[in-house]
Amino acid sequence: MIFAAGLGTRLKPLTDTMPKALVPVGGKPLLQHLLERLASAGFDDLVVNVHHFADMIEQWVAVQQAAQHFSHLQIAFSDERSQLLETGGGIRHAAPLLSDAEGGRFLIHNVDILSNVNLKDFWQAGAESEATLLVSERETLRYLIFDADMRLVGWTNIKTGEVKSPFAAVHEAFRHDFVAPTNAITSCMQPLAFLPSEHQFSLYAFAGIHQLSTKLLPLMNRYPDKFSIIDFYLQHCHDHVIRGYVQPDLRLMDVGKIDTLSLATQFVEEVNAQS
Secondary structure (H helix, E strand, O other): OEEOOOOOHHHOOHHHOOOHHHOEEOOEEHHHHHHHHHHHOOOOEEEEEEOOOHHHHHHHHHHHHHOOOOOOOEEEEEEOOOOOOHHHHHHHHOHHHHOOOHHHEEEEEEOOEEEOOOHHHHHHHOOOOOEEEEEEOOOOOEEEEEOOOOEEEEEEEOOOOOEEOOOHHHHHHHHHOOOOOOOOEOOOOEEOOOOOOEEOOEEEEEEEEEEEEHHHHHHHHHOOOOOOHHHHHHHHOOOOOEEEEEOOOOOEEEOOOHHHHHHHHHHHHHHHHHO
8 A cells, every 4th residue: 555645745835736646756756666666576456545636646647557657557546535534544444445455464655755675575574463564773753662572562752752652661661761762772671561571672763664464454443534553553562463674774765855855866866776
């Protein structure tokens, strides 16, 4: 599933006349870069959610496929024209298109994320988990919290000190003992409900790429129309296996602002040269 419904407000004025998915980087729309990467990794059955300038995205895909570009891909659209549903709500809305995913799980990728992630390796790494999140050591204000086995146990905002976790031990550790995110390890060790021994906690930034088992889709029916997929993961990490995956040499870029477009072009050129 490709998240392409966002308003792209940080890319104004470009997104006043086009969707974020069609903003060009290095002469190609962001959506084209992602379709090429997914196709080369073996993904051929895709769902794209649409809202902002939805018609333009659908027409662009139709033109590309009519010209025999991506003609081998099955591309369906999850229509959010009536309202944006956020990340969790967008997945639930698309569930009828995702529930029969081959192997019982599907990949989720933000359209504005550029990276050198090996999607084949990432996909294989998620085979034993109910959800797997690509994470990195980049500096940010908001981090996911993992135990030593890379099971998700919480989230924190290091500026405000806010912590979200179903585990009292995580709240206790991050309320009283915190170190700079460069090392991403707290010295406090606390027991977790699903583990037999004490483990350290690690902080990683979410990379906007994850995979989800279709078995978890029914759990979304109890949520409101709009909800965050990260909040969903945090609500269920105590009784479902949700892990983080770190690619050691990961390079990642969020094409979020106008002044990043020239850097994004350089980034794509460098990643393509290395692949």
